[in-house]
Amino acid sequence: MMRTRPLKVALLGCGVVGSEVTRIMTTHADDLAARIGAPVELAGIAVRRPDKVREGVPAELITTDATALVKRGDIDVVIEVIGGIEPARKLITTAFEHGASVVSANKALVAADGAALHAAAEEHGADLYYEAAVAGAIPLVRPLRESLAGDKVNRVLGIVNGTTNFILDKMDTSGAGYSEALDEATALGYAEADPTADVEGFDAAAKAAILAGIAFHTRVTIDDVHREGITEVTAADIASAKRMGCTVKLLAICERAAHGESVTARVHPAMIPLTHPLASVREAYNAVFVESDAAGQLMFYGPGAGGSPTASAVLGDLVAVCRNKLSEATGPGESAYTQLPVSPMGEVVTRYHISLDVADKPGVLAQVAMVFAEHGVSIDTVRQQGKDGEASLVVVTHRAADAALSSTVEALRKLDTVRGVASIMRVEGE
Amino acid sequence: MMRTRPLKVALLGCGVVGSEVTRIMTTHADDLAARIGAPVELAGIAVRRPDKVREGVPAELITTDATALVKRGDIDVVIEVIGGIEPARKLITTAFEHGASVVSANKALVAADGAALHAAAEEHGADLYYEAAVAGAIPLVRPLRESLAGDKVNRVLGIVNGTTNFILDKMDTSGAGYSEALDEATALGYAEADPTADVEGFDAAAKAAILAGIAFHTRVTIDDVHREGITEVTAADIASAKRMGCTVKLLAICERAAHGESVTARVHPAMIPLTHPLASVREAYNAVFVESDAAGQLMFYGPGAGGSPTASAVLGDLVAVCRNKLSEATGPGESAYTQLPVSPMGEVVTRYHISLDVADKPGVLAQVAMVFAEHGVSIDTVRQQGKDGEASLVVVTHRAADAALSSTVEALRKLDTVRGVASIMRVEGE
Incomplete structure (x- = not known):
């Protein structure tokens, strides 16, 4: 069953995550080969500082020319763990252009430009996987993208x-x-x-x-x-x-x-x-x-982070992408067919916990309560507390639009009897 | 992008899970089509009792001839939610022989005969997925099989x-x-x-x-x-x-x-x-x-169970299997390359919590402790408690082989001063 020509992997970045990826690919090569159905070998590791001591990282694989590495043409999969927008983006798109699939841990790049990256992958029949970009070793991208695909x-x-x-x-x-x-x-x-x-x-x-x-x-x-x-x-x-x-x-x-x-x-x-x-x-x-x-x-x-857990997620993706390569298929790409718009924060429905420093005199609570009512925000609980001639009011609201809640706070700030808004925090998970 | 000929699905079983699968496939057909890349349609539902009222289940799809359904030849995916060993096994292998992939929720069958089923699937270039067989909606099979494939x-x-x-x-x-x-x-x-x-x-x-x-x-x-x-x-x-x-x-x-x-x-x-x-x-x-x-x-x-959660897992697998069909690939099959043997319970290392009813006289604890020592089982804590002339001893051991622990208990039963072994329970998770 197993083919003998190894799949070739280029690693971009060899910090905490990259060196752990290298270590596991070296020490668990047989396991990876058995699970993929073909041997997989590190063909090159691009770093910025070639002279840094990296224990267990084969010196002959180190290069400072990441672009040349992804352009070699014989690379099956590029693992990108350098992070940041550039040069990561350019290297990933170059990798696609040269026939490689990409496994990335780069949350900033995927969150900024995922659609364009997915389009580039699809154009070249390549995979883009990034389980490691979200919550380290915790499988989340795959469960959401695949296990819950029918839900x-x-x-x-x-x-x-x-x-x-x-x-x-x-x-x-x-x-x-x-x-x-x-x-x-x-x-x-x-x-x-x-x-x-x-x-x-x-x-x-x-x-x-x-x-x-x-x-x-x-x-x-x-x-x-x-x-x-x-x-x-x-x-x-x-x-x-x-x-x-x-x-x-x-x-x-x-x-x-x-x-x-x-x-x-x-x-x-x-x-x-x-x-x-x-x-x-x-x-x-x-x-x-x-x-x-x-x-x-x-x-x-x-x-949610750390070299080993992130490497676990990267290598899970590597196995999947290599298997796809062997069967000349690709995994799920971008799924954005619902085209649902993203509403602004003001439309989010939530609850506020607000601490107010207020004048310690009669009628303050009534005045404060009136401001909430005027903005259509219903109060769940109020706790009043006196301290040295001043007083504090802690108000917890019922659920309301964030915009209504924040304009309530703005109005409270303008009341003469409100000396200050000590803190505002949302309440969730109820 | 989307092809128009729908993928055809045969459903075996229409109880709690099957009827929920039917409901979601009917009401969320557009979502499933978008996620798969092709429409997917229920081509037949095999049941034992055709006269049972099944709300929302199209009557024209109902058949009692499950074998004929899986042999139709135009079925792309068979969903098996009847459970038990037979006729499920025979239906699944017949499905593979007729070119279908299979999504199953059948833990008993997979646990009894998974290797043969996987071999049959592989022989016919088909998929066998069974996320729903373990812990209902909780993604476990996929994370273990794919996300942790490099770990x-x-x-x-x-x-x-x-x-x-x-x-x-x-x-x-x-x-x-x-x-x-x-x-x-x-x-x-x-x-x-x-x-x-x-x-x-x-x-x-x-x-x-x-x-x-x-x-x-x-x-x-x-x-x-x-x-x-x-x-x-x-x-x-x-x-x-x-x-x-x-x-x-x-x-x-x-x-x-x-x-x-x-x-x-x-x-x-x-x-x-x-x-x-x-x-x-x-x-x-x-x-x-x-x-x-x-x-x-x-x-x-x-x-971990219930119609809707299990249906969620089944449909996640359905999307994956349909995607594989469209790209003429298969997902991960059986991975049993390590060929590690399964050791018997006696070799498991664990801890015991043992309650003994003992005679309330001096020297009993020493006698009991000696039995543990003779079997190489180290005691973590002992609690002694007198009650009406009798006494109880509660012993918690350190970690030891289960065989040593159970022969300790056998020896304790033979002591004259031990009236009975009231309970034995293992202690885990520490």
Whole structure:
């Protein structure tokens, strides 16, 4: 059964993920060959710094000329783990032009330009797989794209960024403030020197775009995703969440609108009840809920990042793409036939938890309640608390359009009796 | 892009799952066509009782001659949801012989005879998919077979039978005995009139065989799976588990032996710590942990049975098989290249929780401890408790081979001072 000419693989990037891919391809070559039906060999590894010591990486495979590598013409599959938009995009499209299929872990690129990449793959009869781009080793792209292909997904709700989950978990368990928790995450290697992509929610937003596109069979780019990071989350917010029996998580939420004629995608910190399974997702783990018509509620949980888990996802894709190559077929491409538009954040229906610093005098609550009523926002609970002549009001709303909620907050800010809006956070998962 | 000649599907069985498959194929025909790349139509539905009222099922498609249906020659895909060994096996092999691929939800058949079915599929260039056979809607077969194809799975541990989980959960939360909890499960439709397949662990053992075979790339049949049901689990066992900070679950456990030269597969009730994520899997839900070298620990959670969830899995497979048909390719077949043998239960390394009724006199503990020592079983904790002249000893062991543990218990039974062995249960998930 097994053919003897090996499938040739070019690896672009040899950092944490790439070196782990190299290690497994070397040490588990027999397993990969048996599962693919043909041997598979690394034909070249493109790096920026050729002199860096890379244990277990064959020196003779190293090159700095990534373009020449993908243009060789004998490469069956290109694995792209360099990340970022360029030169990754150019290298991937060049790979397609030269007959290779591509396995990528590049969430930023797929979220920014997935449609064009898929079109290029299809034009050249090649595959584009990217399980590793979303939630590391957790199988999500394949289950959504294939296992649920006969179902109708209505909602994807999850923790898809390990760094921010580590920071929020630390704040929750130790009472630390944001900066202190970030410092600890950095010291332990959970946060990068420049943590912007993680803490500002760009990484999660890219994943939300990819998940929403696949789940709803439409095009969603990172620009369509409403994004708020965790840098404004305070120890007081966490404490306030605790009093409500909640914790704070950075959530990626992709939803079909109530009447199904549009979708929404957003990333923001939110309070979720401690009884919700996502509340117990600790440290840098990821977990994603998928709700569909027939399957009901599914959850996928696991390590969301790291060299080995990401390599596991890359190599699963490699096996699939190699099998497709051998049978001269391609796997599922882009599925965007529903062409559902992405609605703006203002149309999202959610709940707010709002802390107000107010004057401690009679009639304040009535005045505040009137503002909510005027904007059509119904109040679920109010907690009033006096402190040294001032007072605070904590309001939790019923579900309402985000636009109505935010204009309510704007109006509250203008009240003389409202000294300040101490915090606003959405409440999800109920 | 879309071809106009529809793919033709024959449905064998139109019970809870089959009628839901019919409903979704009818109401979501456009979505399925878009995702497959060609329209797909139900060409016939084979049932035993043609006169039964089936709402929404086109009467003109109903036939009682399943054999003639799969022999028609124009059928692209046969969906088999009748269950059991015969006539399902004969119908599936006949389908392959007549050029059809098969999607099956039949765990009993795949676990008994998967190798022969896969061989028949391969011989005729057909696909055999059965995501629905394991844990209903939860994607498990595809993630194991494809997403983790580049990884090395070491362990699969899970709750894969909803009926028994419902019963054990009921016993745990209400303090009810087994019979009472079974009655409630039956009344609520969670248990069948004859609950044997569920409560004796046959259903879970079939799933364990399928999971072990896929996870370890070897052949495992239901006969290789050590099986104990939950009929002997008592309210006292559950109470005893609670005192240890545990709960009792029926687990399916597939493991690679320590040195990797064999595998084991077993189904039995076990105590697991309340802190373990499987402990919080309630009612009829299923959840499965997969541990692998590179990915680490993944968990998959969702509804493990029911018409809609099972139909979701069937239709996901249908889309994949139809896509393969269109590209004249086949998906992954059987992967049994490792040829790892299945070791007997005696070689499984586990822990025991043993309750003994003993004489209330000095030296009993020493005598009991000596028996453990003689069999090379190390004791973790002992709890001694006196009651009306008699006493009980609760012993929890360290990890040891199951054979050593069971011969320890045999020897304990022979001690004069041991009046009886009240219960034995394995402890897992630590």
